[in-house]
Amino acid sequence: MKDLASTLERFSAGDRRALARLITLVENRSSAVPEVMRALYARKGRARIVGLTGPPGAGKSTLGDRIIACLREQGRKVGVVAVDPSSPFSGGALLGDRVRMQAHFLDEGVFIRSLSTRGRHGGLARATREVVQLLDAFGFDDVLVETVGVGQTELDVMRLAHTTLVVLVPEAGDTIQVMKAGLLEIADVFIVNKADREGAGRLKNELEVMLGLRGESRWRVPVLLTEATAGKGIVEVVEQIDAHAAALHAAGGDDGSETRVREWVEILRDEVEQRLSLVLESDDFAELARDLREDHTDPYSAALAVLKDPERLARALAGKRDRSGS
Ligand SMILES: Nc1nc2c(ncn2[C@@H]2O[C@H](COP(=O)(O)OP(=O)(O)O)[C@@H](O)[C@H]2O)c(=O)[nH]1
Ligand SMILES: [Mg+2]
Structure with missing residues (x-):
């Protein structure tokens, strides 16, 4: 914005x-x-x-x-x-x-x-x-x-x-x-x-x-x-x-300490989830998605492949993309 x-x-x-x-x-x-x-x-x-x-x-x-x-x-x-x-x-x-x-x-x-x-x-x-x-x-x-x-x-x-x-x-x-x-x-x-x-x-x-x-x-x-x-x-x-x-x-x-920890977990999970779904549809992972579509690999192997490449994942997650268009 x-x-x-x-x-x-x-x-x-x-x-x-x-x-x-x-x-x-x-x-x-x-x-x-x-x-x-x-x-x-x-x-x-x-x-x-x-x-x-x-x-x-x-x-x-x-x-x-x-x-x-x-x-x-x-x-x-x-x-x-x-x-x-x-x-x-x-x-x-x-x-x-x-x-x-x-x-x-x-x-x-x-x-x-x-x-x-x-x-x-x-x-x-x-x-x-x-x-x-x-x-x-x-x-x-x-x-x-x-x-x-x-x-x-x-x-x-x-x-x-x-x-x-x-x-x-x-x-x-x-x-x-x-x-x-x-x-x-x-x-x-x-x-x-x-x-x-x-x-x-x-x-x-x-x-x-x-x-x-x-x-x-x-x-x-x-x-x-x-x-x-x-x-x-x-x-x-x-x-x-x-x-x-x-x-x-x-x-x-209530000093709010428990709430803060809960919020932190919730926010992080939500942000990672939102970014991840965008990232997985991006060019970075196009090859993997194609392999899946063409049945050259299975969803489990594909998910593990993403987790085994933490650098690529971190790079993708750090990318800022606006979801609201505002
Ligand atoms: N008889 C009667 N009707 C009420 C009372 N309070 C609310 N209503 C009616 O109940 C309906 C639902 O009320 P609303 O405040 O929209 O309920 P909400 O869905 O819980 O927000 C409305 O038609 C109100 O006028 C009450 O004390 N007595
Ligand atoms: Mg109401």
Whole structure:
């Protein structure tokens, strides 16, 4: 990217368009990403990161909207990343979010971005984390991350949150599902939303029994009832986010050392993988690829041949190639 330095400068001066631009680089997996993240590394680490997860339709976005309003009243600046699970054929969910979040549209203290899961595999957790880090570095006090809590990717995403809110609804009923989905382990606060519907009290009781069976821990996971559409129970949610942050702080906080090591492994693996796939399609390895296509060698021998030529591999990996075209 030609004007990366000036974009970084404008980002540091609080230019929201520069922020949006850098998020797009992350989203497109541009080869400039490591450089961007390195440049901003020292600026991050101030924001409180709050995860919001649960099944589709549970009311996460509606709740998020209410939480934003509550935090804004406290004068806190809020960044939001919604990992949008809508299929490539439906922009509907995204549009819904936009319309709903409209209330905050003109508010300089709020920044909302949806990340599409379309066509992504392992890179989503990393991209989400990087967007969260950008929002953190930009100076938001709180960063909300909304995901649909089902798979490993979502659990990975949630690991980056200081406080994770798991949103359920009465009709989800079966608490066994909660355990199966691994939500019990990641929840710092349970929220039973749509408390206007039947069965909310029962689900709350079941969750409390389940949590009680886990035995003692430093933080007692609360189960809260909310009606996001009516704005009921939101103050209590924000109080519990504060309480959990205070409990983390009292316990000495997280020095982030484990996270840094994990990030390093993940970044390196991802970068090597991306470069490798380009390199193997380049002229450097054309001969080997041809031999494979013409069946003169087998895939195992061909892979070992690459590993046995570390110099050629290192040369190829060091080559900078821009994948984003920006
Ligand atoms: N009855 C009722 N409906 C709600 C409540 N909260 C959200 N909804 C509705 O549930 C639907 C899904 O909400 P949304 O926030 O998009 O859920 P998400 O997929 O988890 O983000 C929307 O039609 C909301 O209006 C609530 O407390 N009570
Ligand atoms: Mg949503």
